[in-house]
Every structure is written in C-alpha cells, then in structure tokens.
Amino acid sequence: MYEQTVRPLKGAGDPLSGGVVATGLGKRFGDLWALRGLDLNVAPGTVLGLLGHNGAGKTTAIRILTTLSQATEGSATVAGIDVAAHPGRVRERIGVAAQQATVDGLMTARLNLQTIGCLHGMSKAEARRRGDVLLERLDLSEFASKLVRTYSGGMRRRLDVAASLMGQPEVLFLDEPTTGLDPRSRGDLWEMLRELVSEGTTIILTTQYLEEADRMANDIVVLDHGRTVAHGTPAELKARIGDDRLDVKVANASELPGAAKAISVFAEEEPMYDMDGLVVTAPIRPGVRVIDVVRALDDAGIEAIDIARREATLDDVFMSLTSNSHHQRDDSKDDQRDPI
Amino acid sequence: MSKSVLTDSLILARRNLEHIRQVPEKLTNVTVQPLMFVLLFAYVFGGAINVDNGGYKEYLIGGILIQTLAFAMMGPAMSIATDLKEGVIDRFRTLPSRRSAYLFGHYLAEMAGSLLTIVILLGTGLIVGWRTHAGFLHVAEGLALLLVFATAVIWIGLWLGILVRSPDAVMGIGFVIVFPITFISNAFVPIQSMPSVLQWVASANPISVLIAAVRTLFGNPVSPVTKHIWPIDHPVPAAWIYSVLLVALGWTIASRRYRARTMD
Numbered sequence: 001m002y003e004q005t006v007r008p009l010k011g012a013g014d015p016l017s018g019g020v021v022a023t024g025l026g027k028r029f030g031d032l033w034a035l036r037g038l039d040l041n042v043a044p045g046t047v048l049g050l051l052g053h054n055g056a057g058k059t060t061a062i063r064i065l066t067t068l069s070q071a072t073e074g075s076a077t078v079a080g081i082d083v084a085a086h087p088g089r090v091r092e093r094i095g096v097a098a099q100q101a102t103v104d105g106l107m108t109a110r111l112n113l114q115t116i117g118c119l120h121g122m123s124k125a126e127a128r129r130r131g132d133v134l135l136e137r138l139d140l141s142e143f144a145s146k147l148v149r150t151y152s153g154g155m156r157r158r159l160d161v162a163a164s165l166m167g168q169p170e171v172l173f174l175d176e177p178t179t180g181l182d183p184r185s186r187g188d189l190w191e192m193l194r195e196l197v198s199e200g201t202t203i204i205l206t207t208q209y210l211e212e213a214d215r216m217a218n219d220i221v222v223l224d225h226g227r228t229v230a231h232g233t234p235a236e237l238k239a240r241i242g243d244d245r246l247d248v249k250v251a252n253a254s255e256l257p258g259a260a261k262a263i264s265v266f267a268e269e270e271p272m273y274d275m276d277g278l279v280v281t282a283p284i285r286p287g288v289r290v291i292d293v294v295r296a297l298d299d300a301g302i303e304a305i306d307i308a309r310r311e312a313t314l315d316d317v318f319m320s321l322t323s324n325s326h327h328q329r330d331d332s333k334d335d336q337r338d339p340i
Numbered sequence: 341m342s343k344s345v346l347t348d349s350l351i352l353a354r355r356n357l358e359h360i361r362q363v364p365e366k367l368t369n370v371t372v373q374p375l376m377f378v379l380l381f382a383y384v385f386g387g388a389i390n391v392d393n394g395g396y397k398e399y400l401i402g403g404i405l406i407q408t409l410a411f412a413m414m415g416p417a418m419s420i421a422t423d424l425k426e427g428v429i430d431r432f433r434t435l436p437s438r439r440s441a442y443l444f445g446h447y448l449a450e451m452a453g454s455l456l457t458i459v460i461l462l463g464t465g466l467i468v469g470w471r472t473h474a475g476f477l478h479v480a481e482g483l484a485l486l487l488v489f490a491t492a493v494i495w496i497g498l499w500l501g502i503l504v505r506s507p508d509a510v511m512g513i514g515f516v517i518v519f520p521i522t523f524i525s526n527a528f529v530p531i532q533s534m535p536s537v538l539q540w541v542a543s544a545n546p547i548s549v550l551i552a553a554v555r556t557l558f559g560n561p562v563s564p565v566t567k568h569i570w571p572i573d574h575p576v577p578a579a580w581i582y583s584v585l586l587v588a589l590g591w592t593i594a595s596r597r598y599r600a601r602t603m604d
Contacts, residue, residue: 066434070603092436102431106359118351119437147362163431 018044019202020065020171024074027060027226034060035226038074042204042219044170047197049217049234050206057226058206059099062175065204066096079170079202092120095169099176099206101156102163105149109140109159112148113166120167127166134162137192139185153180161189165196172196174205178212190216210312214238222321229321238312243268245316246284246293249277249306256280262300266293269320281316284309345444348437352445356419357452369415370457374408378464381528389529394473394561401465402555403527406547408457409490410522413497416450417510420501424601433602443598447494454490458483473559481576482557488583489550495590502597526551526563543567546582553579 022040026033035057042048050058063069065078067087076083079093103112110131117127135141138158143151148159157180164172174193178186193203193216207213213220214234222230222237230237246266248259259280260271267282274281290309297304360366378400386396423429432442472479504510524541525531525548531539542548543566552575555562562575571578 068430068433068602088436091434094434096431096434098427098430100427102427102429104355104428105426106362107355111358115351115355116431116435119348119432119435121436167435 018079018170019046020048020076020078020204022065022074022076025061025064025071025076026073027064027069028072033226038228040221042202044202045197045200046218047193047203047205047216049213049220050204050223051210051213051220052206052223053208055225056223058223059175060226061223062173062204062206066094066173067091092167093170095164095167095172097160097164097174097177099179101160103148103156103159105147107148108145109135109148110144112159113162116163116166130166131162134165138162139188154182154185157181158185158189169201171202171204174203176206176208178207224321240320243286243312244284245310245312246282247306247308247310248280248293248297248304250280251278251303251305253278255302258300259297259302259304262296262302263293265296283312283316283320345438345441348441349444349448352432352441353448356446356449367453370408370412370453371460374404374457374461375464377404377408378461378468382468385528391530391561397469398471398560399555400528401461401470402558402560403551405458405461405486405554406489406551407522407527408461409454409486409493410518410547412450412454412457412490413493413500413518414510414514415453416446416494416497417501417504417514418507419446420498421505421507421510424502424505425507429602440595443498443594446498450494450497451490454494458486474557478557478559482554485550485553485557485579485583488587492583492586492590495587495594499590499594499597502594502601521545521547530563532564532566540567543569543572546571548572549575549582550579
C-alpha cells in the first residue's frame with residue numbers, strides 16, 4: 001500500500017525523470033466522456049496552462065494527475081512516476097490547490113498548514129515554521145491565528161495555495177487559482193508562481209482567462225468538451241486566434257448573412273454569426289477603422305443596432321478553434337459530448 | 341518519511357479535537373445531554389417507574405449508558421459529512437498520508453468523546469446514588485463491553501456520514517433511526533409495562549440485550565424477561581456477539597463506502 005520513498009534523480013537526461021507526461025488520457029462518467037485523448041508533455045520547471053470553460057475537462061484532468069480520480073483510459077506520469085501504479089509516491093511530490101478551497105474552516109490558518117505539514121512527515125515545529133513562511137509569502141501572516149471560516153473567499157484561496165506548497169512539491173497543480181482574487185492578489189500570486197518556476201517547480205494551472213494563460217504559461221492546451229482543440233505556446237495560439245474582434249448586432253435574423261458579407265472584406269477569416277444574439281463576429285484586420293465598417297454596412301442596406309470593436313476573448317478562441325463556424329458554442333454541445 | 345497509520349491517524353484526530361476547542365458546543369451531546377437524561381429520569385420520571393431489587397436509579401444508569409453511546413453515532417456522521425461537503429477530504433487524499441488514517445483518525449477522536457461520556461455518566465450515576473454490586477472482573481467486563489459497543493457505533497456513524505454526505509440529512513436520519521431503537525427497549529422502563537406487541541419488539545431489540553448485559557455485569561436490577569428469545573435470556577454472551585459483529589460490520593461497510601466514494 002504505502003511505498004517507500006525512492007526519489008529519482010531529477011532532470012537526469014531521461015525525459016521521464018520529471019515534469020508531467022500524459023498519453024491518451026480519458027475519463028468517462030456513465031456514457032459521457034469528461035476528458036478524452038489528452039496528451040501532455042510538460043518539461044520540468046515549466047508552466048502548462050489548461051484553458052477552457054467550465055465543463056471542458058480541466059478539473060477532470062487535474063484530478064487524474066493528482067491521484068484523486070482514476071483514468072478510464074490512457075496513462076500519465078507525474079515527476080516520473082506513474083499515477084495509477086504508484087499514487088502514494090506521486091503524492092509525496094505534488095502540491096494541489098483544488099478549485100474549491102479545501103481548507104478546514106474550524107481551524108486557524110496556522111493549524112491547517114501545520115496539520116498538512118505533519119502529514120507530509122514533518123515534525124510539529126518544522127511544519128509550523130514552514131507554514132509561517134508560506135503565510136508570510138501569501139500575505140496572510142496577519143490572519144494566521146484566525147479561524148479560517150472567517151476568511152474571505154480570496155483569503156481561503158491563498159491559504160489553499162499555501163497548503164499546496166507545504167510539501168515543497170516538484171509538481172504543483174493549481175485549479176483556477178486566481179478565481180475570486182482581486183487584481184492585486186492575482187498579480188502577487190503570479191509573481192510567486194514565477195519564483196517557484198525559476199526554482200525548478202513544474203506547474204500545471206487551469207484557467208478560464210486567456211490573459212492568465214498568456215502571462216503564466218510556457219505552453220497552453222485548450223480544452224473543449226473534454227477534447228484538446230489546440231496546443232501551443234501563447235504566441236502560437238494568439239496567432240491562430242487573430243486580432244481584435246468586430247461585433248455587429250442587427251435587428252433581425254434575416255439580415256445576418258448580409259451583414260456577414262458586408263464585413264467580410266475587413267475580416268481575417270469568415271465571419272461567424274450567432275442566431276440567438278443576432279450578432280455577427282469576425283476577427284478584424286489591423287488598421288481597419290470602425291467608420292469604414294459603418295459605411296460598408298450602410299451601403300449594403302443593413303440596419304446595424306450596434307457596432308463594437310474589442311479584444312479577442314476566450315469565447316473567440318473557442319469559436320475559431322472548436323466549431324466549424326456558423327455555430328453557437330452551446331448548439332454543438334450535445335453532439336460533441338457524445339462518445340465516438 | 342515512513343510513517344505509520346497510527347501517526348497519521350493521531351494527526352488527523354488532533355484536528356477533530358481542535359474543532360471541539362473552537363466550537364465547544366459540539367461536545368454538548370456527549371456531555372450535557374447524558375447528564376440531563378440522568379437527572380431527568382432519576383428525579384422527574386423515576387418516581388413513577390417501579391423497579392424491584394434496588395430501585396430505579398440503579399436500573400437507569402445501564403440504560404442511559406447504552407442509549408447515549410448509541411446516540412454518539414451522530415458525531416462521526418456529522419464530521420464526515422461536513423468534510424465531504426467542504427472538500428477537505430480531497431486535500432488529505434492528495435497528501436502522502438496512509439489512506440486508512442482518515443477514517444481511523446475520526447474514530448480515535450470520537451472514541452475520546454465516548455470515553456468522556458462514559459466517565460460523566462458513571463460520575464453522575466454515583467452522585468445520584470447508583471452503585472455496582474458485582475465483582476471487579478464483572479464490572480471490568482461491563483466497561484469493556486461499553487467500549488466495544490462504542491467502537492461499533494462510531495464505525496456505523498462513519499459509514500452513515502459517507503453515505504449521506506449532508507450534515508443536515510445526518511441529523512434527520514440519525515434521529516429517526518436512533519430514537520425508536522433506544523426508546524423501544526428496556527432502557528428507561530421495564531419491558532413488562534409495555535403492550536404485548538411492543539414487548540416482543542423490545543425483547544428482540546439488540547439495544548435491550550446490551551443494556552441487560554451491562555446491568556447484569558454491574559450487578560444492577562434487570563428488566564424481567566417476558567418474551568423468551570435466546571439473546572435476551574442470555575444477555576452477556578449475546579451482547580458480546582452483537583457488539584463484535586457490529587464492529588466488524590461497521591468497519592467493513594464504512595471502509596468500503598469510503599473507498600467507493602473517494603475513488604471515481
């Protein structure tokens with residue numbers, strides 16, 4: 001059951017000696033595949049961003065890699081150790097901050113960390129010392145002796161990150177770590193994670209925010225309905241997403257094709273439209289002025305209610321990466337969720 | 341970094357004790373409630389209930405001991421349900437701790453609570469005039485039986501908590517199960533005062549058998565047997581069989597349920 005620690009040489013030239021490798025990882029709940037065909041190769045000391053909406057399979061992937069859940073198919077190694085074969089040894093090397101802050105509300109922050117440290121095999125004093133260092137690092141020292149149930153959501157989240165660092169993990173898993181954090185705490189956390197990476201920690205983080213993935217990750221995997229829809233560096237991904245978006249809202253559905261045609265001359269790729277929202281969207285070429293779009297629409301006799309230019313969002317990533325255009329994301333949910 | 345199950349269990353048990361330090365009200369059901377029951381039955385209802393050979397106070401303590409220990413099922417069930425609801429359990433499962441330590445830690449902490457209950461009840465009993473009238477070995481056997489029964493109840497409570505998951509539901513279900521089981525028994529009134537049908541139910545009730553065994557071992561008056569079934573006719577061996585079987589059953593179903601719930 002409980003394996004002895006045999007720490008492999010880290011980064012000893014063997015690609016399996018560290019980091020995270022997954023091959024064809026899949027998880028089925030009933031007849032629904034929450035995750036399918038996930039391939040990962042995260043080098044030690046780098047950050048992988050798992051990007052996707054709620055239900056995309058991010059948490060499922062994290063749960064399998066952190067030994068909380070068993071894969072239906074495929075295999076994975078974390079820090080060089082097979083997660084299915086040696087979960088106990090994997091647990092000695094990982095830190096996990098789940099989406100739901102898993103800290104004990106009826107204990108103080110300090111005792112929460114101390115308990116976790118002791119379960120990592122530290123002495124009480126050692127655990128307390130390390131806990132205090134982490135509380136300081138996450139800006140929680142002031143509240144160290146307060147009951148966690150009095151904490152705000154953001155404080156709980158930071159404490160959860162501290163908890164995940166108690167064991168000095170080789171690989172750190174963070175499931176939407178910055179959700180609920182104010183911009184300043186978010187920036188602080190990013191900075192701390194960068195320090196950890198520079199010290200050699202491998203990080204896998206999930207996020208719904210493109211910006212976060214962009215700023216933190218060396219590599220990004222975009223998940224949608226359990227499937228990997230894109231994989232690359234932030235720069236590669238952004239090149240695929242295109243530039244700013246142009247949204248044109250029309251009065252009724254019959255005008256959508258006309259509007260799409262009118263703005264296609266300004267667009268990087270075929271405009272997509274959303275039948276329910278009556279909006280045509282297209283990635284816009286650099287240098288295009290909104291006034292030109294207005295004129296073109298006017299010339300085509302389209303009655304535009306609203307015209308807006310904005311930065312590309314995660315939704316646009318999905319629009320261009322997941323659907324074969326002219327589809328709203330939710331429309332395609334059912335057929336994409338079915339197992340093959 | 342090789343640690344034993346016991347080390348990890350103790351670390352986790354300390355967590356429960358810390359909860360009690362922070363929310364002392366959690367202890368009321370194992371401290372104040374049994375005390376209240378003793379006083380209530382000894383002085384309010386007791387006068388109306390007739391018991392031969394020793395009087396009601398001598399009769400009462402065995403009943404309240406088993407009844408209170410049975411109610412101690414709620415504590416572990418609540419703790420586990422809360423852990424599951426808050427996801428704390430996932431944290432421990434990603435730590436390099438022994439898997440069985442989680443349930444065992446809860447068991448140790450709850451057992452400490454049950455020990456406290458037993459001490460408080462015996463102390464209160466002595467104050468209101470209860471005494472043992474048996475040899476040291478018999479009294480010791482009675483205490484051992486209480487501990488084994490307490491163990492069984494806690495494991496069943498742990499199972500219930502994993503099964504139900506919601507602390508509120510635990511409260512409801514616990515009451516609906518434990519209340520009738522402990523009251524339709526010889527705990528507070530002699531069985532012969534009940535209608536015939538209930539006499540059968542109360543005589544067959546394992547709680548009655550346990551209570552009769554404790555009273556016998558402590559040398560206290562027992563409820564005369566009116567419906568002859570083997571267990572109630574032989575309370576001491578039957579109580580041991582029941583308790584040991586319940587420990588085995590509770591431990592098995594709790595561990596199994598825990599494995600099923602935490603491995604998806």
